[in-house]
Amino acid sequence: MEALELARWQFGITTVYHFIFVPLTLGLSVLVAILQTFYYRTGDIHYKMLTKYFGKLFVIIFTLGIVTGIVQEFQFGMNWSEYSRFVGDIFGIPLAIEALTAFFIESTFLGLWIFGWTRLPKAVHLACIWLVAIASNLSAVWILMANSWMQVPVGYELVGGRAELADFIAILLNERLLVQMPHTILGGFITGGMFVLGLSAWMIIRNQQAEIFLKSAKIALVFTAVASLLTATTGHDQAQETVKTQPMKMAAMEGLWETEQPASFSLFAIINQQEGTSSREIRLPYMLSVLAHNNVTSEVRGMNDIQAEMEEIHGPGDYLPPVAIVYWSFRIMVGLGVLFIIVAFWGLWLWWKGKLQDHRLFLKTSIVMIFLTFLANTAGWMVAEMGRQPWVVYELLLTADGVSPSVFKNSIWITMIGFTLVYGALAVAAFYLVWYFGKQGAHEEEEGVETNLHTY
Amino acid sequence: MDLQTFWFILIAVLFIGYFFLEGFDFGVGILMPFVSKDEVDRRVTINTIGPFWDANEVWLITAGGAMFAAFPHWYATLFSGFYLPLFLILLALIVRAVGFEFRSKMKERWWRLTADHFIFWGSVLPAFLWGVAFTNIVIGLPIGEDMNFTGTLPALLNPYALLGGLVSLVMFTLHGAIFLSLRTTDELKARVEKTAKLMWIPVGVILLAFALLGYRQTILFEEFGIIPGTLPMIAIVSFLAVIVFMSINRFGYAFAATGATIVFGSLVVFQGMFPLVMPSSLNPDFHLTIYNASSSDLTLTIMSVLAIIFVPIILAYQGWSYWVFRERVTRDAIPRS
Numbered sequence: 150m151e152a153l154e155l156a157r158w159q160f161g162i163t164t165v166y167h168f169i170f171v172p173l174t175l176g177l178s179v180l181v182a183i184l185q186t187f188y189y190r191t192g193d194i195h196y197k198m199l200t201k202y203f204g205k206l207f208v209i210i211f212t213l214g215i216v217t218g219i220v221q222e223f224q225f226g227m228n229w230s231e232y233s234r235f236v237g238d239i240f241g242i243p244l245a246i247e248a249l250t251a252f253f254i255e256s257t258f259l260g261l262w263i264f265g266w267t268r269l270p271k272a273v274h275l276a277c278i279w280l281v282a283i284a285s286n287l288s289a290v291w292i293l294m295a296n297s298w299m300q301v302p303v304g305y306e307l308v309g310g311r312a313e314l315a316d317f318i319a320i321l322l323n324e325r326l327l328v329q330m331p332h333t334i335l336g337g338f339i340t341g342g343m344f345v346l347g348l349s350a351w352m353i354i355r356n357q358q359a360e361i362f363l364k365s366a367k368i369a370l371v372f373t374a375v376a377s378l379l380t381a382t383t384g385h386d387q388a389q390e391t392v393k394t395q396p397m398k399m400a401a402m403e404g405l406w407e408t409e410q411p412a413s414f415s416l417f418a419i420i421n422q423q424e425g426t427s428s429r430e431i432r433l434p435y436m437l438s439v440l441a442h443n444n445v446t447s448e449v450r451g452m453n454d455i456q457a458e459m460e461e462i463h464g465p466g467d468y469l470p471p472v473a474i475v476y477w478s479f480r481i482m483v484g485l486g487v488l489f490i491i492v493a494f495w496g497l498w499l500w501w502k503g504k505l506q507d508h509r510l511f512l513k514t515s516i517v518m519i520f521l522t523f524l525a526n527t528a529g530w531m532v533a534e535m536g537r538q539p540w541v542v543y544e545l546l547l548t549a550d551g552v553s554p555s556v557f558k559n560s561i562w563i564t565m566i567g568f569t570l571v572y573g574a575l576a577v578a579a580f581y582l583v584w585y586f587g588k589q590g591a592h593e594e595e596e597g598v599e600t601n602l603h604t605y
Numbered sequence: 606m607d608l609q610t611f612w613f614i615l616i617a618v619l620f621i622g623y624f625f626l627e628g629f630d631f632g633v634g635i636l637m638p639f640v641s642k643d644e645v646d647r648r649v650t651i652n653t654i655g656p657f658w659d660a661n662e663v664w665l666i667t668a669g670g671a672m673f674a675a676f677p678h679w680y681a682t683l684f685s686g687f688y689l690p691l692f693l694i695l696l697a698l699i700v701r702a703v704g705f706e707f708r709s710k711m712k713e714r715w716w717r718l719t720a721d722h723f724i725f726w727g728s729v730l731p732a733f734l735w736g737v738a739f740t741n742i743v744i745g746l747p748i749g750e751d752m753n754f755t756g757t758l759p760a761l762l763n764p765y766a767l768l769g770g771l772v773s774l775v776m777f778t779l780h781g782a783i784f785l786s787l788r789t790t791d792e793l794k795a796r797v798e799k800t801a802k803l804m805w806i807p808v809g810v811i812l813l814a815f816a817l818l819g820y821r822q823t824i825l826f827e828e829f830g831i832i833p834g835t836l837p838m839i840a841i842v843s844f845l846a847v848i849v850f851m852s853i854n855r856f857g858y859a860f861a862a863t864g865a866t867i868v869f870g871s872l873v874v875f876q877g878m879f880p881l882v883m884p885s886s887l888n889p890d891f892h893l894t895i896y897n898a899s900s901s902d903l904t905l906t907i908m909s910v911l912a913i914i915f916v917p918i919i920l921a922y923q924g925w926s927y928w929v930f931r932e933r934v935t936r937d938a939i940p941r942s
Binding site for chain 2: 212236250261265311564567604
């Protein structure tokens with residue numbers, strides 16, 4: 150493999166890994182804050198036990214999110230120096246703001262929250278976890294602003310071979326950001342919600358503090374139900390936006406080679422990128438037109454047309470993303486998204502019927518959902534990032550032109566293997582810890598008595 | 606003052622803040638295996654920086670982000686040029702954070718021993734490598750016409766840069782020892798105080814060697830001649846004050862003095878480089894300066910407004926967190942388990 154391919158693999162591995170932990174912290178931070186708010190408002194000691202139980206798991210996951218995040222920030226410069234030079238004037242702003250407005254709050258107030266149970270007044274201590282939750286989600290906003298600009302560059306002008314800022318407001322209000330940000334964050338909320346639901350279900354099945362964990366299961370159910378519905382609607386908005394701004398990505402998501410009017414939605418296809426065909430297709434007529442434009446008869450453009458158009462504008466080249474991966478990632482994401490809605494509303498219905506704690510099939514299904522949320526998140530990012538290829542900044546900079554010329558193959562082999570091994574070991578350790586502490590259940594608490602003052 | 610100068614200063618402040626803050630928590634991580642006589646001591650030592658180390662590290666992340674935004678070419682050249690050393694720093698920071706957070710989660714001996722190694726090596730490596738990196742920056746690197754580093758790894762491991770690494774390593778360790786003396790009690794406190802006093806002369810010798818060789822090896826003192834000027838003098842006086850304060854048992858002042866040594870020592874480096882950010886050893890025309898490496902004025906203006914609003918707020922709440930946890934960590938405070 151050449152340096153470019155290796156750098157891409159390394160970026161892919163480290164990003165996917167980072168994004169296992171991030172969505173979970175987005176949702177889980179909010180849920181821990183909600184649990185502690187219940188404790189603060191009701192004084193029910195059970196909520197305090199749940200806060201500490203999920204709080205402990207949150208810290209384990211958060212740690213991995215942080216350490217893999219530092220790698221991400223450095224990696225742009227390390228492996229993608231020419232990309233960094235090209236985008237720095239714009240891309241650097243949200244990154245720097247993220248550090249200034251989110252990372253400092255997260256790290257300082259998480260420290261205060263972990264160590265502050267006895268030192269801080271109850272209300273101040275509660276405010277600390279809310280600040281952590283808000284800052285975590287705020288950091289998602291900033292990094293998605295950076296990513297949205299790579300998807301749909303706005304508010305720039307090309308000066309001396311790089312993109313320079315021309316209109317900051319345009320970047321803040323990038324249409325892509327307004328659809329991508331809620332969709333991603335809500336996906337994180339589903340992840341956090343299913344995590345709390347699944348672990349609670351596990352405890353209920355084991356009949357271990359079932360009465361306590363029924364409370365967290367109910368909170369998680371409401372949270373997940375709302376989040377899963379909104380994820381679907383914002384996902385729809387994002388797809389419609391993609392039709393307009395990145396037609397190639399949309400065509401790849403559908404395996405659509407030729408322009409169709411009206412366009413049908415593909416349920417199944419075997420994609421052959423070399424020949425440019427999709428075979429053994431199952432298609433729903435009119436559906437893609439409806440989804441893309443809210444209109445039964447509208448046209449949706451196919452990859453062959455868009456390729457020809459891009460060649461006219463950017464010169465000869467292959468402007469197709471890896472179609473099969475994008476096509477199937479999209480289906481996995483959407484299919485799982487629908488499944489999450491079904492599971493959440495199934496749970497709400499069982500709760501209404503008063504059977505939530507006894508329905509073993511539902512409880513077991515909830516546990517499985519924990520794992521599927523990660524798959525859905527990863528698939529979603531594969532669509533977004535691989536669907537943009539071969540561009541790193543859509544229609545402005547090719548991925549191949551962004552790589553560091555001074556970093557050679559051998560160096561990347563070393564770092565790629567190094568990161569993969571360390572990340573692998575950390576994944577095992579984190580999974581084990583979550584399982585170990587998950588199984589232990591919540592620590593019994595007494596009102597007014599704080600035990601874990603120094604947790605390290 | 607133009608925007609580029611303002612941002613050069615701000616990035617210098619972020620790195621210096623990072624060295625001051627993470628400097629002592631690196632020091633604590635390095636000293637932890639040596640000053641602790643048992644498991645409880647080790648936990649006390651780690652808990653002295655428990656609520657702080659993560660926020661201290663954010664100074665680095667912010668410096669990186671600010672560099673990316675304000676001087677994209679500096680960021681790109683530096684990070685791709687120092688590819689493998691940065692990889693080691695990243696690995697170290699990863700295992701260090703995991704060491705802190707996961708250590709007390711399991712009681713098994715091998716688990717805690719592994720965490721101790723993570724914390725120790727995760728502190729030693731960056732403490733050393735930051736010195737190597739910044740020394741290399743000031744001596745100048747083979748940077749070509751396209752602004753990219755053209756050298757190889759061995760070029761970064763020259764003797765003077767390694768000495769620079771030793772300087773940051775021992776200085777952070779001393780800084781950490783004095784920090785520990787402020788955060789611990791009884792026997793552990795007595796041990797770290799003794800360690801700090803014993804370290805002072807060897808650290809001084811290393812610092813002196815580095816400074817004297819600096820006349821020959823770097824551009825830092827070109828403008829000054831033999832008498833190095835105000836900033837280095839303050840750094841030297843601060844370092845001398847460290848032993849004076851320690852000998853009269855005023856460790857709070859001694860901590861301020863090691864802090865001042867780090868701050869003014871680093872200032873010498875940044876002031877000596879200005880207005881260059883990465884001198885090229887190949888050709889003066891290839892130097893990266895605050896002007897040819899910077900972002901557009903619009904970007905710098907927006908960033909300036911944000912920095913002026915947010916940096917004071919950050920300092921306020923970070924300072925508050927130190928105030929909340931101002932009490933010393935005692936052995937009794939460690940849960941018996």
